[in-house]
Amino acid sequence: MSGKADPRPAGERTTSRARLDRGRGALGPALELVHTGRAPTRAVLTAELGVTRATAGAVAAELEALGLIRVDARPGVAVGSQGRPSHRLQVAEDGPVVLAAQVHADGFRAALVGLGGRIVATAPGCVTVDADPAKVLGSVVEAGAELLTATGRRCVGAGLAVPSAVAEPDGLALNPVHLAWPVGAPVRQIFAQCVRAAGIGGPAFAGNDVNLAALAEHRHGAGRGARDLLCVATGHRGVGGALVLDGRLHTGSSGLALEVGHLTVNPEGRPCHCGSRGCLDVEADPFALLAEAHREPGPEVSLLQQANDLLRTQYADPVVRTAAEALIDRLGLGLAGLVNILNPDRIVLGGLHRTLLEVDPGRLRAVVADRSLWGQSGGVPILPCILDHNSLVGAAELAWQPVLDDPLGALQ
Structure with a gap:
């Protein structure tokens, strides 16, 4: 499962495991709810998933064991409130990250982005863009690799935002008119090769910068x-x-x-x-x-x-x-x-x-x-x-999506 030792007694672990097995399909939806801020408590998570409280608790516990979220079982009680407060859920600040990269007409930038759309670290932006996409993407990935070394964070994927329509399924930049790159440059393939060469874990993706800005604003910003x-x-x-x-x-x-x-x-x-x-x-x-x-x-x-x-x-x-x-x-x-x-x-x-x-x-x-x-x-x-740097955050969303779809499969 998560690969971490579970401190709970054997009987409690067995019961929790049975609940998790019943709710395994809820792991991804549960993580997305916490990731987008729509499930700040276990009570809200239970209601949003349409599962029992016990199953929601088991799902939250497994996501915590995977190092993706934190469960606060003893949140503070607001003045004047009644009853026992629900467990609070939030993304793990020290959890894994993804590498996000953006290239635009005036330069490029690399960042590490955690769950919740939170930018953990950024590299100084470059202000010149070479006409060879391989050189540019190699440089931006190198900057990201240096961030990973400096922070010691685990990376689970990489996403790239470019100012061009990106044709699917091949990941070709069809109209990079402001970059002097060749029409049809295979940016996703080049980016993925650079990511692998740098020893960065996880899959690599690429998309149009405004598409990714919209995705970020919808999940974490003005479009929520x-x-x-x-x-x-x-x-x-x-x-x-x-x-x-x-x-x-x-x-x-x-x-x-x-x-x-x-x-x-x-x-x-x-x-x-x-x-x-x-x-x-x-x-x-x-x-x-x-x-x-x-x-x-x-x-x-x-x-x-x-x-x-x-x-x-x-x-x-x-x-x-x-x-x-x-x-x-x-x-x-x-x-x-x-x-x-x-x-x-x-x-x-x-x-x-x-x-x-x-x-x-x-x-x-x-x-x-x-x-x-x-x-x-x-x-x-x-x-x-x-959102500041919403295209960067959106590029990170591409890389986080496999984890949101299947947390266990993506991390193991």
């Missing part, structure tokens, strides 16, 4: 509790979108769903990499804001940071405000079209779009409401993403 969540974000270059349907990331038949960056929002606008003109990808990203505000991009920091700093420190400048309003109107037009097609119950915005929402929330919401049928009938909540 939404059934149908639309995420639209612009990071360092370009615009991406993702959709979570009925609690699951929707990637389409081959992983290419929700390429929202190529919605036309300004027919007379800038030429786009896809061959069209005026797409969100080139009309509502950091480079577009700097161009609209007549600011020359500098080499010292990322385009995203330059654009965010401009909005936060110089929004009173009429030129900056006019530029921001132009981007807000284009973004709102794109969101309205998506609302009409997808009918989400919540929208979350990341990167520069989060900052645009912060500086003028009324304008963006008004554009979406005016241009969408569903917006006119009551509106769709539009919220900022709240």
Whole structure:
């Protein structure tokens, strides 16, 4: 089973084992409930799983023996409360981790991420990206391996976020236009080879950065509790979108769903990499804001940071405000079209779009409401993403998924 000595008496272990055998199929669902914060106590876990209290206790005990969660059998009693408080459940702070990596137009970053979406350690980000994906992924995995050595943590998998559609089932980066990587680069295979070469345990995965940001926000951030969540974000270059349907990331038949960056929002606008003109990808990203505000991009920091700093420190400048309003109107037009097609119950915005929402929330919401049928009938909540490094956390979610599906099988 877990490989750890069990201090309980033999009779109690036998009874508990029988209960666990009856509830073995609940191990994964139970871990996911604790992982996403939806089962903070054993009482809630019992209700969510639809099992007996004894079975829920046995399941929680096994997850604790695996080193994945902690069970507090004697939580403090709140003042004025009555009755015996339920055992508290939380992810194990000293438990295993996964390696999460992200590559974007302005560099890359590696991190170790535990259950609960908690970033345990990060390596300093690199600010240059080689045209050879093998060199870049080798470097980011090397940085992750150094983190593992420094922390002494057990690694159970690795996940990679890239600014490209990732075609399934082969894990090919089909449009890494902002990285100068070859079209169709086998990023998942290269990443997996680098992970194995570094001696890092567990399987390796790769996905689109905005898809993974949406997954992270749905499980741990502003999208928690939404059934149908639309995420639209612009990071360092370009615009991406993702959709979570009925609690699951929707990637389409081959992983290419929700390429929202190529919605036309300004027919007379800038030429786009896809061959069209005026797409969100080139009309509502950091480079577009700097161009609209007549600011020359500098080499010292990322385009995203330059654009965010401009909005936060110089929004009173009429030129900056006019530029921001132009981007807000284009973004709102794109969101309205998506609302009409997808009918989400919540929208979350990341990167520069989060900052645009912060500086003028009324304008963006008004554009979406005016241009969408569903917006006119009551509106769709539009919220900022709240997780720092949500694409990294989402990359970690890919690596955690086999453990969530089958804790015993994945760890043994």
